[in-house]
Every structure is written in C-alpha cells, then in structure tokens.
Amino acid sequence: MKHINIKDLALELNLSVSTVSKALNDSYEISEETKNRVLETAARLNYVPNPYASSLRGRKSKNIGVVIPEVADSFFSLAINGIESVAKTKGYHVLICLTHESFENERTILKEFQGGRVDGVLLSVSTETTQCDHINDLIANGLPLVFFDRACDEVETAKITTDDFESAYKATTHLIQQKADRIAFLSISKSLSISNKRLEGYLKALEDHDIKADQKYIIDCSNDAEQNYLLIKKLLQQKNKPNGIIASVEKLTTPIYTACKDLEMKVPEELKIVCFSNLEIATILNPSLTTITQPAFEMGKMAATLLFKALENRNFSLVKEDFMIQSALVVRDSSG
Amino acid sequence: MKHINIKDLALELNLSVSTVSKALNDSYEISEETKNRVLETAARLNYVPNPYASSLRGRKSKNIGVVIPEVADSFFSLAINGIESVAKTKGYHVLICLTHESFENERTILKEFQGGRVDGVLLSVSTETTQCDHINDLIANGLPLVFFDRACDEVETAKITTDDFESAYKATTHLIQQKADRIAFLSISKSLSISNKRLEGYLKALEDHDIKADQKYIIDCSNDAEQNYLLIKKLLQQKNKPNGIIASVEKLTTPIYTACKDLEMKVPEELKIVCFSNLEIATILNPSLTTITQPAFEMGKMAATLLFKALENRNFSLVKEDFMIQSALVVRDSSG
Numbered sequence: 307m308k309h310i311n312i313k314d315l316a317l318e319l320n321l322s323v324s325t326v327s328k329a330l331n332d333s334y335e336i337s338e339e340t341k342n343r344v345l346e347t348a349a350r351l352n353y354v355p356n357p358y359a360s361s362l363r364g365r366k367s368k369n370i371g372v373v374i375p376e377v378a379d380s381f382f383s384l385a386i387n388g389i390e391s392v393a394k395t396k397g398y399h400v401l402i403c404l405t406h407e408s409f410e411n412e413r414t415i416l417k418e419f420q421g422g423r424v425d426g427v428l429l430s431v432s433t434e435t436t437q438c439d440h441i442n443d444l445i446a447n448g449l450p451l452v453f454f455d456r457a458c459d460e461v462e463t464a465k466i467t468t469d470d471f472e473s474a475y476k477a478t479t480h481l482i483q484q485k486a487d488r489i490a491f492l493s494i495s496k497s498l499s500i501s502n503k504r505l506e507g508y509l510k511a512l513e514d515h516d517i518k519a520d521q522k523y524i525i526d527c528s529n530d531a532e533q534n535y536l537l538i539k540k541l542l543q544q545k546n547k548p549n550g551i552i553a554s555v556e557k558l559t560t561p562i563y564t565a566c567k568d569l570e571m572k573v574p575e576e577l578k579i580v581c582f583s584n585l586e587i588a589t590i591l592n593p594s595l596t597t598i599t600q601p602a603f604e605m606g607k608m609a610a611t612l613l614f615k616a617l618e619n620r621n622f623s624l625v626k627e628d629f630m631i632q633s634a635l636v637v638r639d640s641s642g
Numbered sequence: 643m644k645h646i647n648i649k650d651l652a653l654e655l656n657l658s659v660s661t662v663s664k665a666l667n668d669s670y671e672i673s674e675e676t677k678n679r680v681l682e683t684a685a686r687l688n689y690v691p692n693p694y695a696s697s698l699r700g701r702k703s704k705n706i707g708v709v710i711p712e713v714a715d716s717f718f719s720l721a722i723n724g725i726e727s728v729a730k731t732k733g734y735h736v737l738i739c740l741t742h743e744s745f746e747n748e749r750t751i752l753k754e755f756q757g758g759r760v761d762g763v764l765l766s767v768s769t770e771t772t773q774c775d776h777i778n779d780l781i782a783n784g785l786p787l788v789f790f791d792r793a794c795d796e797v798e799t800a801k802i803t804t805d806d807f808e809s810a811y812k813a814t815t816h817l818i819q820q821k822a823d824r825i826a827f828l829s830i831s832k833s834l835s836i837s838n839k840r841l842e843g844y845l846k847a848l849e850d851h852d853i854k855a856d857q858k859y860i861i862d863c864s865n866d867a868e869q870n871y872l873l874i875k876k877l878l879q880q881k882n883k884p885n886g887i888i889a890s891v892e893k894l895t896t897p898i899y900t901a902c903k904d905l906e907m908k909v910p911e912e913l914k915i916v917c918f919s920n921l922e923i924a925t926i927l928n929p930s931l932t933t934i935t936q937p938a939f940e941m942g943k944m945a946a947t948l949l950f951k952a953l954e955n956r957n958f959s960l961v962k963e964d965f966m967i968q969s970a971l972v973v974r975d976s977s978g
Contacts, residue, residue, distance in 0.1 A: 352779055369759075377713040377722060377738075386713060390740065399754060402713075402738035404726065418735060423705075423759075443688050531922070563926035586867070587921070590899035592928025 371424035380584040388606025409434035430456040433495035450616035454609040464627035466609040474507030486550030490523040535561035556583040574642035593639030707760035716920040724942025745770035766792040769831035786952035790945035800963035810843030822886030826859040871897035892919040910978035929975030
C-alpha cells in the first residue's frame with residue numbers, strides 16, 4: 307500500500323487538489339456535502355495530512371518537546387505524567403528527548419527543535435550545562451520555553467522549581483534534632499543551581515545550629531553507581547565518620563544502603579539517612595527511607611500549563627512567571 | 643532576534659538562494675571557498691535548516707520514534723538507553739512517546755508518525771492493544787517498525803523479545819524446589835502476548851511437577867497501585883493462602899511487600915516471592931528480591947540495530963528477523 311497524498315485523494319474523488327485542500331481545511335467555500343465526501347474518502351484511503359507541509363503554513367506542529375536528563379529517576383517519570391495530563395487536553399503530543407546529562411546532547415536537541423519540529427519546549431538542564439546561549443537562541447527564535455526543576459538562572463523565562471534551599475535546611479535540621487552532629491551531604495553537580503541551593507540549605511542549617519561545616523563530609527558523586535558506592539563506603543570508613551547523611555538525588559539510595567549493609571552499619575542507630583527521592587519503593591526499604599519528596603506531577607503540570615498559555619496567547623509573557631512549589635519531608639524509619 | 647531563513651542568509655551573503663541552497667547541500671557546482679563562506683555565515687547567524695522543508699525532499703527526518711507504555715518501569719528506561727546507544731552513532735534523534743497503556747493513544751501516535759515526523763518506529767504495545775490495523779497501516783505506508791518486548795504476533799515484522807515462557811517456567815520450578823506448593827501468579831493483561839506466555843510457563847511448570855493449577859491463585863492486576871494492594875492482601879488472607887508468588891511486572895513489588903508487612907507475613911518463611919523486574923533497588927529490599935531480570939539494554943540495542951539496517955538498506959526485510967534474548971533468574975533472599 308503506497309502513501310496516499312492529496313493528489314491521489316483528489317484523483318479518487320474526481321475533484322481538484324485545491325477543492326480537496328479547502329474541504330480538508332473546512333473552508334466556507336466548500337459545501338457540507340463535498341466536505342463529508344472528502345472526509346469519508348480520506349478516512350477510507352487512510353490519508354494522513356503531511357505535518358511538514360501543514361506546519362510550513364500554519365507553523366503548528368502540535369508537538370511540545372520535553373528535554374530531560376534521564377527517565378530512570380522517578381521525579382522525571384512523574385513530571386512527564388503531569389505534563390501529559392495537560393498536553394492531552396490540548397490535543398498535543400509530547401516528544402521526550404533525553405540528554406543523558408550531556409551539554410552537547412542538550413545543545414543538539416534544542417538546535418533541532420528550532421526547525422519547527424515542536425511549538426514549545428519544557429526543559430530541565432543537564433548537570434554539564436554551565437552556559438545558556440543555546441537556550442537563549444531557542445527563545446530568540448520564537449519558541450516559548452519553560453524550565454522545570456533544573457533551571458538556568460540567567461535565562462529570562464518561566465521557571466517551575468521547588469524549595470531546594472528550604473528542603474535541605476529542613477532535612478538537615480531534622481537530622482540534628484535526631485542527634486546527628488556529623489552530617490554528610492552528597493551532591494551530584496557543582497554547576498546545577500538546584501544542587502547548589504540544596505548545599506546552601508544544608509550549610510545554613512549547620513550554621514544555625516552551631517555545627518561547623520567540614521569539607522570532608524561534602525561529597526561530589528557522579529553518574530557511575532559503582533564509583534558512588536566506593537566514595538560512600540570510603541566516607542563511612544573514615545575516622546569521625548558521619549552519623550547522618552543527606553543524598554541530593556534518588557539514585558544514591560542503593561549505594562548508600564549497600565555500603566551500610568556491607569560495613570554492617572546500623573541504620574538509623576549509627577547512621578541516619580534522608581534522600582531527595584520520589585521512589586514509591588522508599589516505604590518498603592529496610593528501614594523505610596525518610597525522603598524529601600518533590601511535587602513532581604504538579605511541577606510538570608504547572609510547567610505545561612504555562613507553556614500552553616504562551617502558545618495560545620502570543621501576548622502572554624513568560625518572563626516573570628516563576629513558581630516555587632513546596633517539597634515535603636516524609637519522616638520514616640531511616641532517620642529514627 | 644527573528645528566525646533566519648535561507649532568503650535572509652542569501653541576502654547577507656549577497657548570493658542567490660539557489661547558490662546558498664546548493665552550497666548547504668555540498669553540491670559539486672559550488673566552489674569550496676563559497677561553501678565555506680556560506681557555512682560560516684550560517685553558523686554566525688544561527689541559521690537552522692527547516693527540517694520540514696528538507697524532509698519533503700529527502701524524506702529523512704533523522705528521527706526515530708520510540709512508542710512505549712510508560713517510563714516508570716525500569717525495563718523501559720534501560721531499553722531506551724540501549725536504543726539511544728545505537729541512534730547516537732547514526733546521528734539520529736530518539737523521540738519518545740508514551741501510550742500510558744491506552745490503545746487510543748497508541749493509534750493516534752502511530753497515525754501522527756505516518757506524516758513523516760520519524761523515519762522508523764520501535765514499539766512496545768499497550769496492554770489494551772488487541773488488534774493491529776494501526777501497526778499494519780504504518781508499515782504499509784513505508785515506515786519500518788520493530789517490536790521490542792511486547793509484540794503483536796500477527797504483524798509481520800522484526801520482534802525482539804525475551805524468553806517469557808521459559809523464564810516463568812524457571813521461576814515457578816525454582817519456587818517448587820524451595821518447597822512452595824501453592825504458588826500464585828499475578829498478571830497485568832490478558833491480551834498481551836508476553837503476559838500469556840508467562841502464564842503458560844507458570845502453568846506448564848505446575849503441570850510438570852504434578853501440581854494442580856487453581857484459578858483462585860491467578861490474579862489479574864491493574865494499573866492502580868491501591869487496587870493491586872487490596873487484591874494481593876485479599877489473596878494472602880484467604881483459606882489455603884499461597885506460599886509462593888510470581889509477579890509478572892515490576893510495579894507489583896511495592897504492593898506485595900506492603901501487604902506482607904501489613905499482614906505480618908514472614909518472607910520467605912511463609913511466602914516466597916519472585917518478580918519480573920529490572921529494579922536496581924531489588925538488592926536492598928528486605929529481604930532482597932529474587933528477580934527475573936530481562937536483558938533490557940540489549941533488547942533496545944538489538945531492536946534499534948535492526949531498524950537502522952532497514953533504514954540504511956531498503957532491500958533488507960524485517961519480516962523474518964525475530965530474536966529472543968534470554969532473561970536471567972537472579973535468586974536472592976525473598977525466595978529463601
């Protein structure tokens with residue numbers, strides 16, 4: 307079966323291409339009877355309008371692009387559900403592209419998107435992203451963009467974030483109240499604004515409780531699970547080892563629990579743990595994991611809602627539309 | 643900054659649009675000097691070729707589409723990594739679209755893709771998909787498609803699957819050897835071929851060990867976590883409750899462990915558990931979870947490799963290219 311184009315359709319109907327085109331676009335020049343005949347035949351022959359051709363005219367791809375580092379983190383899979391809940395009501399498709407935390411991938415994807423493949427973009431930047439020209443270029447080319455979770459502060463557009471500073475402050479204070487006084491902080495990127503805000507919240511909580519911050523308790527983790535396991539194990543074997551730990555990303559949960567098991571460290575007696583995590587499975591870990599749970603679905607939903615406001619009304623400016631949605635500290639057994 | 647099109651570029655260079663176009667397409671009619679001048683100016687002005695216009699000519703979107711039910715399952719996030727590892731070397735982008743287990747979504751996405759947005763498709767069908775006309779239409783329209791994991795048996799194209807029958811047979815036999823004789827099987831879809839093969843493997847293992855299958859131990863779960871929890875709890879409270887359980891999808895792990903905890907059932911003493919799962923976190927559950935681990939990355943990689951073979955060589959037929967890659971039974975503490 308060959309691909310049916312508008313010429314084939316016109317031939318089959320014994321009409322001109324222009325009449326068929328007008329009928330498909332619901333033109334007032336064409337009678338209802340003809341329109342129905344065209345639509346019925348189009349359906350029967352499985353005619354699909356070429357989105358490229360119609361995009362060239364209407365500049366509507368009816369797609370939004372979602373650019374995220376990965377999907378193996380439950381924050382992003384929940385945020386996608388929030389985004390899709392909005393896109394669906396608007397008749398839009400969501401095209402998801404992954405950067406795998408690479409700046410070069412992110413740059414290429416955004417460049418690609420400028421060609422008209424999508425009408426707007428939702429972005430959570432990679433850990434490698436330190437400069438934002440590629441994002442400013444996209445916006446300058448007329449594509450609305452909304453950040454969610456991980457933003458570039460210097461780009462002037464809407465940002466949907468969570469209270470990273472306050473959450474880390476709250477988590478640290480909680481561990482101090484649970485009698486931890488040597489608290490480690492595991493970070494993943496020095497360039498990410500959310501990582502830095504979490505680190506600042508941790509440092510401020512220590513300061514407010516007269517605990518001196520110690521560089522040896524602040525660890526930069528990577529994307530490599532095995533390497534993270536070794537770093538954490540080393541941290542937990544040193545003299546004056548920490549009795550509390552805050553992990554700033556979900557994927558550090560497995561290496562932390564594995565290291566504790568291998569070193570026979572009792573949780574929470576010898577080490578109290580809090581992770582930034584949306585893992586449903588946190589409840590069935592042993593001990594169950596205390597989490598900072600981000601409002602992932604809500605953040606995705608809010609970001610998509612703003613993007614569609616901009617798509618539907620060219621006069622709506624995204625510049626001042628920053629929203630911060632609160633995360634929740636969910637205390638479970640790992641912090642005693 | 644406005645979007646720079648080829649006319650703007652020609653104006654800036656003081657060349658004709660046709661010359662600029664030929665230079666961008668590396669035509670032999672244009673001198674190297676002019677080509678370099680065009681490319682430098684294009685880069686400086688941030689000119690992006692319109693992929694729609696060039697697609698209409700070359701029929702190459704340089705995208706492949708990946709259509710999957712969800713990303714909150716680690717099988718799919720690992721399979722995507724396998725797919726991207728291949729696409730990257732080919733200079734292709736991967737556009738991920740989610741069906742959320744809805745047939746209607748799947749149909750719309752594939753219809754959409756027929757317009758030229760992607761050059762080929764990798765598909766894992768939804769639990770609702772019982773007829774395959776939408777997939778046959780896509781292939782008939784000249785788009786190569788490869789199934790991975792969840793396939794439609796009646797569609798004649800390449801399928802990358804795992805040994806679902808054998809894995810379930812192996813898991814059931816393992817539980818029988820561990821002295822379980824009332825083994826429950828939790829399924830998610832009666833229409834999915836992989837679900838049925840897993841169920842058949844379970845039934846065959848029971849038969850081969852002279853255990854009579856009992857309908858009350860075969861449970862159809864849904865996408866609703868709370869409802870699944872209630873179903874499992876009910877299963878574990880009945881007279882002659884099971885002493886072994888096989889879950890055919892990863893997301894049943896949390897409701898099973900939660901139900902055992904709430905009912906104070908000892909695992910593995912009173913109930914032995916095996917899940918089809920790629921969760922890295924399986925190792926740190928208490929007890930650690932025995933899994934059937936699918937070769938997710940390899941399946942994604944193999945599916946993408948076949949798709950590119952078809953894209954690069956129009957004479958290559960996908961019809962007889964079926965591959966089955968073995969899953970592994972990883973015995974941990976939950977099955978004693």
